[in-house]
Amino acid sequence: MAYKKILKLKVKNLLILFAIAAFFLLILKPSFASSPYVLPYPSSMPGSSIYKFHLIYEKLSEFKYFGDFGRYKYNLRYADKYLVEAKTLFEYNQYLLGYKALEKSNIYFEKIRPSLQSASINSKNISEKNITLSQAAEKHEEILESMKINTPTTFNWQPEKSSPTVLSIHELIGKSIMIRKNK
Amino acid sequence: MRTIYFYFTTLLLLVFLSYLFIDPNFHPLKEIYSGFAFSHKALVSYAYVFLVVVSFMLYLRILKMFKNKKLNKAQAIGIISGSAVVLFFSYPAMLSYDIFNYLTTARVLYHYGENPYLVMPIEFIGDQNLLFTHAANKFALYGPSWIGITAVPYFLGLGNTVLEIIGFKFLNVLFYALSLFLILRISKDYYRVLFFGLNPLVLIETLLSGHNDIVMMFFALLAFYFIKERRSAFSLLFIVVSILIKYATVFLLPLYAYLEYLNLRKRNINWDKIFTSASCSMMLVFFLSFIREEIYPWYAIWFFIFASLTHKKFLRGLSLVLTLFLLFRYVPFMYTGSHFGSTPIIKTVIIIVPVVVYVFYYFTRLKRMLGKW
Numbered sequence: 001m002a003y004k005k006i007l008k009l010k011v012k013n014l015l016i017l018f019a020i021a022a023f024f025l026l027i028l029k030p031s032f033a034s035s036p037y038v039l040p041y042p043s044s045m046p047g048s049s050i051y052k053f054h055l056i057y058e059k060l061s062e063f064k065y066f067g068d069f070g071r072y073k074y075n076l077r078y079a080d081k082y083l084v085e086a087k088t089l090f091e092y093n094q095y096l097l098g099y100k101a102l103e104k105s106n107i108y109f110e111k112i113r114p115s116l117q118s119a120s121i122n123s124k125n126i127s128e129k130n131i132t133l134s135q136a137a138e139k140h141e142e143i144l145e146s147m148k149i150n151t152p153t154t155f156n157w158q159p160e161k162s163s164p165t166v167l168s169i170h171e172l173i174g175k176s177i178m179i180r181k182n183k
Numbered sequence: 184m185r186t187i188y189f190y191f192t193t194l195l196l197l198v199f200l201s202y203l204f205i206d207p208n209f210h211p212l213k214e215i216y217s218g219f220a221f222s223h224k225a226l227v228s229y230a231y232v233f234l235v236v237v238s239f240m241l242y243l244r245i246l247k248m249f250k251n252k253k254l255n256k257a258q259a260i261g262i263i264s265g266s267a268v269v270l271f272f273s274y275p276a277m278l279s280y281d282i283f284n285y286l287t288t289a290r291v292l293y294h295y296g297e298n299p300y301l302v303m304p305i306e307f308i309g310d311q312n313l314l315f316t317h318a319a320n321k322f323a324l325y326g327p328s329w330i331g332i333t334a335v336p337y338f339l340g341l342g343n344t345v346l347e348i349i350g351f352k353f354l355n356v357l358f359y360a361l362s363l364f365l366i367l368r369i370s371k372d373y374y375r376v377l378f379f380g381l382n383p384l385v386l387i388e389t390l391l392s393g394h395n396d397i398v399m400m401f402f403a404l405l406a407f408y409f410i411k412e413r414r415s416a417f418s419l420l421f422i423v424v425s426i427l428i429k430y431a432t433v434f435l436l437p438l439y440a441y442l443e444y445l446n447l448r449k450r451n452i453n454w455d456k457i458f459t460s461a462s463c464s465m466m467l468v469f470f471l472s473f474i475r476e477e478i479y480p481w482y483a484i485w486f487f488i489f490a491s492l493t494h495k496k497f498l499r500g501l502s503l504v505l506t507l508f509l510l511f512r513y514v515p516f517m518y519t520g521s522h523f524g525s526t527p528i529i530k531t532v533i534i535i536v537p538v539v540v541y542v543f544y545y546f547t548r549l550k551r552m553l554g555k556w
Binding site for chain 2: 067069
């Protein structure tokens with residue numbers, strides 16, 4: 001009798017444990033593979049007084065980033081910067097500014113591959129840079145996918161003294177993802 | 184003459200000792216790699232200490248001989264030239280690997296066409312220099328003036344590592360000679376030239392290890408020289424060049440501004456005081472350098488070049504004590520092969536104790552002398 005009682009208790013304990021485990025497994029969200037690449041903090045935003053200085057610095061520092069690896073770093077840096085800027089602006093419903101920032105990010109991202117190709121032509125080993133670029137592209141895609149969820153498909157931008165413009169936000173995000181996929 | 188014979192024998196032994204330290208990864212000299220210094224740490228440490236002590240004693244003896252007119256100017260120049268020639272053939276990475284960093288940084292710019300302030304040497308996977316460069320994971324540590332100057336030895340090397348190193352060593356010999364010439368022009372005293380030029384620390388750090396501090400200090404001294412000559416534009420140019428080599432001479436700027444002020448007002452300048460102040464300023468930076476990293480022996484060149492131009496006995500004595508004991512800072516690592524454990528403590532003690540003893544001794548003697556009066 002005592003043996004049966006102990007067995008019952010053990011089964012009961014096991015069931016409780018299983019129930020707890022099942023509960024946690026159910027409430028956990030499915031997780032996707034995420035890139036270890038780290039994006040920068042958001043910098044100053046359009047409208048801020050120092051934003052213009054940042055734009056000037058961006059233009060001037062182009063001279064500093066000479067060489068194939070230099071160009072690679074410069075383009076990746078600003079592709080990252082403008083992606084973060086676009087994400088932040090979209091979060092604050094600043095769709096026009098966010099749209100422009102994403103366009104800039106795309107321009108910079110498209111220039112990364114040619115700089116690496118040039119490095120390869122110049123006999124520089126680009127294997128590690130390729131890995132970083134893949135991780136960066138993966139992270140960008142993650143961000144862009146999340147942007148797609150949190151933004152309207154289109155936005156009608158109505159300036160005060162000129163004709164309205166329709167911003168195809170999802171179309172741009174789709175194009176941005178394709179640019180990252182075709183890296 | 185026996186002193187001179189012993190002196191050159193010591194230098195030749197030092198050159199021989201340097202080749203026992205060839206890095207196993209330094210492929211251009213792999214044929215003569217012995218690994219002796221790494222397998223006989225105690226023996227090479229004793230040999231190094233012995234050679235430093237002997238060379239220092241002989242240096243002081245040569246200075247005394249010159250003072251007592253047992254050596255003439257031609258002989259003094261001969262000893263300096265001979266020292267430069269002998270040490271030019273030494274293996275440069277016996278005590279520090281900085282010359283390899285200079286070389287690899289130059290390679291980033293001149294071979295790969297990349298900005299060394301943004302691209303690290305380690306990013307060039309498979310580069311042959313990465314095998315022996317110890318700071319490959321750092322951006323360029325030196326200023327643009329230095330990187331500009333390194334174009335000369337780099338291109339003269341024609342892509343051959345040994346020739347490039349010879350080019351760097353030749354550059355240092357050139358700036359060593361120019362510095363001595365400048366000391367002579369300013370002081371018009373051969374004793375001061377010998378005092379600076381034959382100091383074992385100056386010889387080892389400039390001609391053996393090939394550190395660029397001599398280049399920075401040459402331009403700083405040149406800036407002072409042009410103020411003396413009342414040519415402010417040249418002076419300003421050279422102080423800027425000096426600062427943009429290793430940045431340390433930025434601490435000379437307050438003194439430099441004061442000098443320019445005196446110059447503009449056409450006031451008389453007490454150059455002994457100026458060189459004393461310059462030496463003290465650089466000594467202060469030297470002692471504060473532990474904040475950034477650590478006190479490296481070759482930093483002594485910053486204050487020693489100005490100390491050689493002053494009449495202040497205390498400063499010159501202190502500088503001499505420092506130059507001797509700084510060379511012993513290499514010993515703990517040489518002996519143990521580790522930068523950790525007791526090494527940092529011994530390295531600190533090696534500097535602090537002699538300085539405290541010297542200051543105490545100097546002022547006790549001074550007090551006694553004043554007491555007699």
